[in-house]
Amino acid sequence: MNNPDVLLSVQALSAHYGNVLALSPLNLEVQRGQIVTVIGANGAGKSTLLNAIMGALPQRGHSRGAVLFQGQDVQGWDIERRVGRGMSLVPERRELFASMSVRDNLLLGGFRLYRAGVKGWRDTLTEVYALFPRLKERAEQAAGTLSGGERQMLAVGRALMARPALLMLDEPSLGLAPRVVREIFQTIAHLRSTGVSILLVEQNARAALHVADRGYVLETGELILEGAATDLADNPRVIESYLGLGRT
Structure with missing residues (x-):
């Protein structure tokens, strides 16, 4: 039975580019009204994850697994149909x-x-x-x-x-001055109060965990940690790897 509080449920989702495994099978969840962040270094597979969820992988890319959105498996749908269902992606470019x-x-x-x-x-x-x-x-x-x-x-x-019911943001702080980054993240936090759920992919772990309710840590295509954002911000491994040089 589907949990009505769960807006997005990603189940055993993997992605390949040709024969190369870019994203190991992973599970991820976004509840209604939540900001969920996926943090990781450049090349960890964060953009691949969002593109797989949105059905927007490049021509040689393909994904496997289930993408349940508002209780319906949208895997196999084209992008326009997913947008019509209530998904929206702001790409890095x-x-x-x-x-x-x-x-x-x-x-x-x-x-x-x-x-x-x-x-x-x-x-x-x-x-x-x-x-x-x-x-x-x-x-x-x-x-x-x-x-x-x-x-x-x-x-x-x-x-x-x-x-959209779900707004997915791919590296919204990339290339921006610290003052502008703060402004963008303040807006992201405000959007939650309007009823939009957000899946946020970021290298800027400090800013992302500050606004998020829940977080996931992605390394070389694998999810290695997940939990409440406040817990991840206090996790020694996260602090050592991602919070040593905050940009905000």
């Missing part, structure tokens, strides 16, 4: 349309709702502007002219336009 305005990038995020005839879908734009006032100030500016932090805000805002 952000993948904005640089020549288009901030506003048009955001409206594209809501296109699926528009096409489905969902009433009031444009109201989400007001909510995104309230969350990121700088995006409203730069609404007519080309996305390619934004700063790194503003581009990250736009990528998150565009994902929120789809009104």
Whole structure:
């Protein structure tokens, strides 16, 4: 029987690139209203995990196992169908349309709702502007002219336009100044209060564990630790490997 509190349940999920095992079979869970983080060094397999959950592995990649979302196994679904179910991924590269305005990038995020005839879908734009006032100030500016932090805000805002139940973030702090990193993580913490559950992949373990409810530690494609975020932050192995040089 499915637990209604569990939004995402990953069961024995593995990923391969050709014949190379990139992600060993692992289990992971996100409950409704939670922020769950997966921390690990560069190359640990964190992005591969998110792409496997989203059905977005590169052409030579394939995954096995179960991805249960809102009680339904979505493994084998294409990306668009998963988005329609309520999953949204902000990739590390952000993948904005640089020549288009901030506003048009955001409206594209809501296109699926528009096409489905969902009433009031444009109201989400007001909510995104309230969350990121700088995006409203730069609404007519080309996305390619934004700063790194503003581009990250736009990528998150565009994902929120789809009104996801689960927002997956791949390295949202990458390449950003410490002040901007703090701002981004404050926003992530605030999103939990709006009802969005978050799966956060990060190298910045200190910042991630600070906002998360639960955490997992990934090393060379294997989950080696899991538990409450506060417990992981006090774990000697985590402290030695990931918290010695906090960036915030």
